[in-house]
Amino acid sequence: MEPFKKIKSIATPLDKVNVDTDQIVPKQFLKLVQRTGFGQYLFYDWRYEKEGIPRKDFILNDSKYKNSKILLARDNFGCGSSREHAVWALDDYGFKVVISTSFADIFYNNCFKNGVLPIKVSEESLQKLFSVKSEIEVDLENQSIRADGLSMSFDIEPHWKKILLEGLDDIAMTLLHEKQIVQYEKAHKI
């Protein structure tokens, strides 16, 4: 995994609660057997008309947000299916940060496994971010978000912070405990 760098970009505001992973990447695209190339399917049914024509009223089709790396979302983002394809699609499209008041558990976990940073902020802070028109800077090292006249900090578990900043392989990290795993296996059999 690539180490997570400071991100500075305009933020795409997705003003909707309870966005489920079926919307983030619809099921017809889950049949692929590789991890790459899911960006084109991100929010597919919201992004395109039936014939593949971009819907004018969907935020991702607004050219202003074309190179955005930050997604602003609402409560309970990523609920529903465990499909990691949702994070692969966000990442492949270019989103490296998702900011919301809350995330569904499996989605939240999946983000860190793919170098995408999910940030939880208060309702009040999110409201402020939704009104920012200029670029927003996300600094994981210092756990800060900065924009025009705005500065806020965020919490993150030290474990995830380390994984992201150093781009670590968590399987290799677990295998450092090989001895304990073997011991456990010897003592517990079912």
Add this chain to the structure above:
Amino acid sequence: MPQTLFEKIWDSHVIVQENGRSLLYVDRHLVHEVTSPQAFDGLRINKRKVRRTDLTFATMDHNVPTSDRSLPIIDQTSAIQIKTLEKNCKEFGITLFDINSPNQGIVHVIGPELGITLPGTTIVCGDSHTSTHGAFGALAFGIGTSDVEHVLATQCIMMEKPKTFEINISGKRKNPHAITAKDIILSIIKKIGTAGGTGTVIEYRGDTISELTMEQRMTICNMSIEAGARAGLVAPDEKTFEYLRGRRYVPKNYEEYVNMWRENLKTDSGAKFDKSFTLHADNIAPQVSWGTNPAMTSDVTENIPFPTEYGKGNAEQEKGAEKALQYMGLKPGTAITDIAIDRVFIGSCTNSRLEDLMEAAKIVKGRKVSPKVRAMVVPGSQLVKKNAEELGLDKIFKDAGFEWRESGCSMCLGMNPDILKAGERCASTSNRNFEGRQGAGGRTHLVSPVMAAAAAIYGHFVDVRELDLN
């Protein structure tokens, strides 16, 4: 200190703790074709093996056609994904119940059926409905593909300890044939919301739960994720032990385990939960979802709510309800029993087991599906199908005009050819009514198997309490 059931299972599986996270041992890993190909690829790239092939079981369920199995799979991408799982299981030495196996079925149906699911164990699968197995007093939860790879390689998972959430369900249902486990869980989600359980493991308790059969408990635990919970579980009892006794993969010294489970696998009196909620089952009605998430649900006797009424002052919720009604093509104030339907789907890991089919068949027997409705039954597994056919249920359904199909996830998520057309309205026994879930533009109403069966006959929703179910 008194402990909850979840804490006992958690503690007995912790290998190491660091930075507030725990490395947990995984007793059983279930694998299916959709969320595993990239995980196996990861193993190959890093030259890793599957650590415990004896604890890993695979089947194909999401993609498989439910039509004649002797015919080739027309959708080439589906065929490739299915072939890929076969190839991966062979290469890595994993037991696979393939498309022609008498044990093929939805992963959450076959786990318990085969006795792979056991009380007190930890079970993971790359599927959010893994919570189903919690009905047996297992700690079972869904994981993403990276974690599938992690478990394949290490048989462990690193995670933060979830909080505990007690849901008490008490009281006698007035008519247990009409008020089902599905109505209980939809009533709970309606009250606590789709994020009500986020960050928690739910323990379902109370006299109503004790009365439920294992299959009914599975329906409840299955939809824990629809309330945002990581997992849901029920303390095992004699029904649990009896259900599993004699099944293919239970341990040889089964009775010794039963004695141990009987002793240990319960929440100690005085144990504290982080959160608590009580549902009185006495007065609940059959439930019908009307929106685009499972919390947007009402009693069958109610009308479609006005967004303001649903939002109760919360602007985001109100806007959500408005968009949902627009998508669903419904007008506020419409009686739910006036909603006409086009399709009926009886199936999915929520409601495709033998009892579900038996209950639905009682309604269907001697009646005909409305000429305006296309209705299908998709048994959860080949074994469910076989058992149902031995009871003659296939004949009852077919005589009434239902399609009787092969086992799989089918129209719960429409990854196979079983999908809704845009605008079609479906009474479905599945678990998610998200936009496009059953097909782009399709409209899903979540209901119990008896409610779905009755809707098929009448062409619109009816209150099954008014029908003779005995």
